[in-house]
Amino acid sequence: MATVSIKYLPFLLALASSLPAAPQEPASTNADFPKAMELEGLLEEWTPVFESVQLPGLSFVVVRDGEIVHLDTYGVRDEKGNPVTPDTGFYIASITKTYVAMAVQTLVQAGKVDLDEPVQKYLPRFQLADAEAAKTITVRDLLCHAAGVNSAPAVFLDAYTGEITEDRYYHFLAMEEPRGRTSYSNVHFTLAGRVVHAASGEKWQDYLAKRILEPAGMLRTSAYASKLYGDADAAFPMLASAKGPVLSPQRKNDSTMHAAGGMGTTAKDMSRWLLLNLGMGSIGDEVILDAGLAMEMQEEQSSLATPRESGPDTTQTGFGLGWMMGEFRGEKVYAHGGGYTGASSYMVFLPEHDLGAGYLANTSGPGVAAAMEMLAEVLDRMIPLEPKERLVMAKRRSRRVSARSASSTDSSSAITAEDLSLELEKYAGQYSDKHWGTIAVELRDGRLVGNIGAVQLGFMRSSQGVDHCQLASSVSDPSDEGEFLIESGEVRGFRAMVFGVVTEFRRDL
16 A cells, blocks of 8 residues: 655645634734845745746745744745745644654653653553563653654554554554664654653643643644644645646645644744744743753754765754754754655754754655755855855756646546456445554546545556556555455455555455
């Protein structure tokens, strides 16, 4: 089925929620914010590059010495052509981890969590294939990715289909062996979110809002997709196509907003998050976290065996608590990025220069590299470094995106009656596995389409024979194959390769 990328964790209409949408207020304009002299003309110079890679919309902000010094926006937030504003909400994916790390630290401050206690103290159901290793993994290990625990099935259910349950989550974790080294993983933070729930008695989303977002004045930041996309000023994920950027067929809903990648924010609120971290837990007169605990978030807690490139001229060496640590052209930086289909974001701050910057965009693919190069130029201009020709490099690498459909299926290669042994309508129905969830198949416009939770599936022609198909979705691998199981003239099941494991989804007729 799907291959989940941890690097770019690079979806559907937002689920209805009992939570009210954010209050509608007049959107602020770019004219309400300062423009740093060092960045004069920057966005105008980058606009042709953004157009060439079909980057729909973007906002970016720079803070220095305790205040916003630059905020600018580019492009559109939706298919109607509504412009991006400083108040436009964007999905930020994995940057969520930095917020969850601070939430855990507030529980440390309250005496409800000890970072050096085993995770099992707070989550007794947490087990691994190596039972002894599971006993030794601490909360600190989670927040700095030292635990080396991953599970592609759990990530798929949590981040993509939304069909996660506690039983399924712990079932798949119990099958995993820890890697025994520092290794970035969504699982570390979906566990951390559960620690927040266990220690506070509140869902991590609600605790975070009450304890950090509201007192810090980040009122347009939310861990609920229904609130993010229910707001009139929201950026919707978009994909490149022959006709230009179009809406992604999938986007986050409340069931897929997990603690490793489940938040949305605005450029204005992003500035406050950067200032809060640069301010060692304080913003203005508001103290969110004791300075010592905030400083601990910026101390190296784990190191990578081999430093790696994590952005233009940026090398990552390890992790603090939540934040990635490294260097930008010799300068110490703390950073984190986020990505998903049709969405990307990045935040970075340099304490020694009291400088922070970040961008939010409703794009994935080539547009991400362009946005990252522009952000690197922001740092080039804002601190006394030998400047690099970012624009020249980006233009060399930019290319007109090849025409392709934005939908997850191509009707010309969809399976038809001749690819199946029975009438098309006999394949429609629900196919379930107690661990993976339910694949719903329906006949639409003469072809089979379906979904597994929030992931839309297309059933495409396969060279494997009758009743076989290739699975297509925005998160699938080209090698993903499935087979409808025919018994006594009826379609009784669907066998699929799921993360290297053959899984049989059964159908009740």
